Amino acid sequence: xxxxxxxxxxxxxxxxxxxxxxxxxxxxxxxxxxxxxxxxxxxxxxxxxxxxxxxxxxxxxxxxxxxxxxxxxxxxxxxxxxxxxxxxxxxxxxxxxxxxxxxxxxxxxxxxxxxxxxxxxxxxxxxxxxxxxxxxxxxxxxxxxxxxxxxxxxxxxxxxxxxxxxxxxxxxxxxxxxxxxxxxxxxxxxxxxx
Numbered sequence: 001x002x003x004x005x006x007x008x009x010x011x012x013x014x015x016x017x018x019x020x021x022x023x024x025x026x027x028x029x030x031x032x033x034x035x036x037x038x039x040x041x042x043x044x045x046x047x048x049x050x051x052x053x054x055x056x057x058x059x060x061x062x063x064x065x066x067x068x069x070x071x072x073x074x075x076x077x078x079x080x081x082x083x084x085x086x087x088x089x090x091x092x093x094x095x096x097x098x099x100x101x102x103x104x105x106x107x108x109x110x111x112x113x114x115x116x117x118x119x120x121x122x123x124x125x126x127x128x129x130x131x132x133x134x135x136x137x138x139x140x141x142x143x144x145x146x147x148x149x150x151x152x153x154x155x156x157x158x159x160x161x162x163x164x165x166x167x168x169x170x171x172x173x174x175x176x177x178x179x180x181x182x183x184x185x186x187x188x189x190x191x192x193x194x
Contacts (some may be wrong), residue, residue: 004023006019006020023050061082072166080091081133091110094138095108097141106124112146119147120151121148164194165193166194169186171185
């Protein structure tokens with residue numbers, strides 16, 4: 001509530017001590033009510049839920065969470081992942097789901113060998129909780145006719161360094177005065193870094 005309750009009452013109540021105290025007490029209660037309503041509204045959505053609401057959803061989904069090693073953000077991501085794993089499943093869908101869980105595109109690579117019925121997934125993640133969630137998602141989405149072959153790789157970064165130069169030309173000819181083969185058409189100037 002933005003304004004105190006006493007501001008809504010007639011002026012003569014502001015001089016009575018009991019009404020001043022009663023209005024202050026009701027202001028505190030109304031503020032607590034507003035906070036509870038805001039929390040209830042935020043708990044309706046996974047991405048804005050409090051830890052208590054996340055814990056309740058984890059119990060509903062039979063997820064055993066370890067709050068000491070798993071962040072609240074990862075726990076929210078896991079719940080969204082569990083809610084959104086509905087058929088139909090395609091390679092692109094699986095890649096998008098695994099990229100969402102990993103948090104960064106490119107750390108999980110999905111390959112399918114349709115002739116050998118093999119699903120190869122390369123993972124470059126070292127976080128155990130994320131790896132467990134990826135394994136769970138793969139086993140949930142993988143068709144029964146595909147053989148799952150997991151592999152790992154070390155994610156490395158490649159640095160690029162570039163430079164730009166400007167190279168000018170001095171034109172040595174004038175219209176009608178250039179002797180073909182006697183003098184060069186132009187001469188290259190030295191490169192100047194930009």
